[in-house]
Amino acid sequence: MILIAAADRNWGIGLNNELLTHIPADQKFFRETTTGNVVVMGRRTLESLPKGEPLKNRINIVLTGNPAFKKEGVTVVHSIEELLKEIEKYPGDSVFCIGGAKVYKELLPYCDKALITRIDEEYEADVFLPDLDALSEWSIAEESEEQTYFDLVYHFVTYKKENNNGDLTT
Numbered sequence: 001m002i003l004i005a006a007a008d009r010n011w012g013i014g015l016n017n018e019l020l021t022h023i024p025a026d027q028k029f030f031r032e033t034t035t036g037n038v039v040v041m042g043r044r045t046l047e048s049l050p051k052g053e054p055l056k057n058r059i060n061i062v063l064t065g066n067p068a069f070k071k072e073g074v075t076v077v078h079s080i081e082e083l084l085k086e087i088e089k090y091p092g093d094s095v096f097c098i099g100g101a102k103v104y105k106e107l108l109p110y111c112d113k114a115l116i117t118r119i120d121e122e123y124e125a126d127v128f129l130p131d132l133d134a135l136s137e138w139s140i141a142e143e144s145e146e147q148t149y150f151d152l153v154y155h156f157v158t159y160k161k162e163n164n165n166g167d168l169t170t
């Protein structure tokens with residue numbers, strides 16, 4: 001599974017169930033990377049999407065503890081175990097964990113790659129990603145050149161998780 005997120009300097013990712021900022025090139029990167037693939041998200045992130053609707057042209061899997069939750073176009077799962085069973089149907093590199101904070105934290109052990117748009121700003125935030133730079137098993141495999149959007153500076157950073165032998169997983 002691949003984690004995909006946009007995070008600020010403090011690994012902040014959202015405030016009041018919304019994103020911190022909208023960068024068109026980042027939205028395009030997210031759309032192009034995930035289209036035709038599987039996206040896994042928490043119920044709160046689904047609600048934060050425009051009109052609370054699932055993402056088009058992608059298989060949407062939503063985690064919730066609510067047994068009555070139903071939504072057209074969404075595969076609902078109620079536990080990590082049920083999710084892991086559901087995604088066995090798909091190749092690992094076609095399944096993207098798209099948040100939010102609770103789901104990133106829970107699924108990090110099952111991800112071997114993380115595509116992070118790292119925004120060089122400090123926003124007010126109430127939800128955060130784990131600091132991948134502080135986790136010894138994660139390291140930067142690739143980093144884009146500096147990108148700008150008006151006065152915002154950001155980078156596309158690919159992190160990979162090392163397996164127990166110290167080799168980079170693919």
Ligand SMILES: NC(=O)c1ccc[n+]([C@@H]2O[C@H](COP(=O)([O-])OP(=O)(O)OC[C@H]3O[C@@H](n4cnc5c(N)ncnc54)[C@H](OP(=O)(O)O)[C@@H]3O)[C@@H](O)[C@H]2O)c1
Nearest residue numbers: 005006014017018019042043045064065099100101102103
């Ligand atoms: N910057 C980014 O890239 C990015 C990406 C995505 C989201 N975000 C931001 O993140 C924030 C939302 O994150 P969040 O942490 O509040 O919510 P979340 O992770 O999107 O959703 C949490 C909900 O998912 C369900 N859930 C999670 N783990 C579960 C499990 N093991 N079993 C059953 N259900 C489970 C629960 O739903 P129920 O309450 O229904 O039981 C839980 O309340 C928003 O601000 C959003 O904008 C940012």
